Amino acid sequence: MKTINDLFILDGMKECTVLAGHRGLTRYVESVNISDTPDVIQFLYKNHLLLTTGYGFHNDTNQFCELIREMHDLNCSGIIIKVNRFMHKIPEEAKLLADDLAFPIIDLPTNRTLGDLSRHILNYLNDHEAEQLYYALHVQQEFSDMMVKGYNLNSLVEHLGHFLIRPALLLNHRGEMIARSHDFRMDSMKLAETEILESIKEDVAFYRDGTTFNIPSLKQQTVTSFPVKTKRLQPSMLVIIDFKTLPYPSSQMAVEQAGNVISSTLIKEQAIEENSRLLKNNFFADLIEKRIQAEEEIMSRTAFYGLLPDKESICVLCTVDSEGDNYETLQLYEKKIGELHNSIYDQLEDEMINGNMQATLFTKEKFFVMILQFDQYTETEISVVTEFTKQAQKNVQGEYSVSFGISNPVESITEIPTAYQEAAEAIDNGYDQNMTGFINFYKTREIKELLNTLPRKDIKALYENTLKSLAYPKTKDDQELVKTIEIYLNCQCEISDTARKLYIHRNTVKYRISKTEELLNCSFRDPADSLRVRVALTIGSILEEESKTLAFPQ
Template sequence: MKTLNDLFILDGMKECTVLAGHRGLTRNVKFVNISDTPDVIQFLDKNHLLLTTGYGFQDDTQRMCDLIKQMHALNCTGIIIKVNRFLKKLPDEVKLLADDLAFPIIDLPTDQTLGDLSRHILNYLNDHEAEQLYYALHVQKEFSDMMIKGYSLNSLVEQLGHFLARPTILFNHRGEKMAQSHDFRMDSMKIVEQEIIQKIKEDLNAVREESSFEIPSREHQLITSFPVQSKRQYPSMLVIVDSSTLPYPSSQMAIEQAGNVISFTLIKEQAIDENSRLLKNNFFADLIEMRIHSDEEILSRANYYGIEANMDNICIVCTVDAEGNNYENLQLYEKKVGELHNNIYDQLEDEIINGKMDATLFTKEKYFVMLLQFSHYTETEIKIVTEFIERSQSNIQGDYSVSFGVSNPTQSLSDIPIAYQEAVEAINNGYDMKMTGFINFYKTKEIKELLNAIPRKDLKSLYENTLKSLAYPKTKEDLELVKTIETYLNCQCEISDTSRKLYIHRNTVKYRIKKTEELLNCSFQDPVDSLRVRVALVIGSILDEDD
């Protein structure tokens, strides 16, 4: 059942003034009765609202007080009276009594008729839901026609603001303004817009759901957000000022119908964006697979996507870890895998924007690829990139973990394929070490890593041919010779440094070096011989690990 307060959304009630009994505005309304006769109480009942000119009380304040007491006893709703018609002013005794009983008395302007107001109220009470439904269908038709004709999002939001007679604004899932009604172009609404944006930033997750909040400049008006779904993981937000008192017959149903059409329009625009994304990914594939042979063409196509020349380029590759029951179960549903990858793409895009990174996002097969550009890639930038990746990983990971591989910097656009391969290799190195949910920076392979890739029999042959009898030292003297040449080479063939580190005399070092050179038939002063022995010593450590 509707309350007396609900009637104020009607056009006929907007100019009315509550003169007394404000606390009773929550009384229910079931029926409207028009009368100026003194015995009107005989025709009133519970939840009845009386409309009168006050003619029967113009010279009898006590009779009016008695009527109020009787109506209150019957639990009537209140009185709407044309005070200026005959009374000119509501008597103080009447006002005090109405306030005491919380019995509403409302002044109706003289230029409005009781009959019209009665009709509006009765239509509202009796056909409220039906009329709202018809109006919602009308709104849906209007908006559907606009969508078919290719109207922009701003036109749709402008039209919704017109239908609702309320300032309306559309935000994307990040809380960025997409469209607004003309109200927000007025200077008086600038502060309202800023306060709404600030509120959204403070609690984005709450505003993404249907919720209401207040802002300082509109203390007595609720600001309401309505989610507008699209292909993204999180909805856009339709924000309406003072939506709790929509003018009749507007209703939340009308907002929902308009929201559905706006949702379809968003999906259509996202489909266009996806086609642009496909073209962008094709360019990246052509670049990585070296199908672009001209530097001029690389520069031209790169500039189209905001990638500049003469910058330090860092390639970051992200992928979902293909381990765990959750991911294996997901693979059974190809559609869900696609949704997961689309969600991760959107989230990475959000992270780039929120982190204010100069980056371009691509996809290549199972990888999400971010190409970051810096004027100079120093320790400061490395810290920025690390914090960016850690924050992105934390925000993206849920039921599924994601890992990142990061390349070394490259200065030329034509070297981006190298950066991509380094980032992929950094990812694969992490998986080789059985890691998940990791961040791995590419490192140039050390000699030991390169030697590990050579067959063991070849390593063993080189080791034995180089160190001869010292390859497998058995006596204490042989062990001391091996330790001495290893230290000597690590000290860049400096006798003093070697003797200091081994705590032996300089002459002892000289003796051992000379003896070792004779055994191995080499000279440590010869760069080739020196390198050969160094490599052999590294091979020895590899062979020891195998044992």
């Protein structure tokens, strides 16, 4: 059975004012009677609520007080009066009597009709589903008002716990705490909170969809999770203890209405977060493109975003491979590609947290940029980064493959632009080899790779001008001279080491070196001449490989 207090969730009752008898708001209401006759007491019974304009006793305070006593004796619910219609104010004697008897007297504004109010109350009392709907709408209105007034998530969850008379938690899509009702601050509930979080983190995807489960510390009660949609690909979660035995008229509908408002608040906070993300990415672009020159400013602003100056840093770039039918289809839908971008950002953020990495995430153009930091970047850390990147790639890519480029370590925050360029080059190298879905570590280009980027006529001219007649050795003696100078230079011009590797006498090495220096008009002890000959020998190996490829095409 409902009390007068319960009626205040109805539209007609929200504007009413309790004038006296506040302690009696817990009186039960079973039916409603509308009357303005002086003998109305003859038609009232236990738990009846009287609606009246007060016309029958507006000039007779004693008669009004007598009605109050008689209704109290019958255990009636109370009186709702349109005070301003005829009475204009309740006599003080009547107020004192009502307060003494804990008998409620309630004022109904003149813009409300007794008939409409009666209909609302009777529908509420007699229709179970309508009552739950009224209550759900009441909850929705309360929470919407709180959101408009700027209440934070903790206040909303606390209010939900108050409405449901149940402990409540709000978790993000990773199963981490966002807010909780005051119940979990009690020592008796701290273990329950820990067990809930541990259970959910074992299979977050399962609990995000909404389910009911048990935990050891609450043997007699169940725990229920509800998905709360946000701008992220995966929903957050509302967790309520003992939901299946909610006190009437609370219902899942009421929880859903509250969840909608909490969802809107989360989306608003995410919009603020996205704005902060934009500022962060703008700073990173300025850093990479060297628009910030002052080292002090770089140190200050990188520290603000969690980058520490006394760490070694590497740059890990991630990008969606721009090949395949799925990607081309995606490009037609700007909204879809925006959703994919946000989804990958969120997933990479999750990977950094789950991998317990000291890292900061940025975006720049088509790249997602992770700056990972270590006390010292050794072989152990390289293995950690490799496993982290493999796991991230496995979890991030779905219909669209993603590739990663990883830089060498840099010792200073100011060198991050160099690390970024190395990681970008590692990705470009992968694409140059027609690869997709790859993980490439940057390696410093060797002389051979650099020479391969030059026009063939230029390197061929350098080769021939440097080695002269030895450029294309035809006789056995010329071939031996070329082999000797190659090993001699590799042995750092040590004659004994060269002789040992060629299985010849030291004097033979000296003779061949002297003869070669005469032919090439150079001295191998001169660093410039030595470098020139080394480069020429490398060009020779490139040209030889190319000739073999042409002779025996793959």
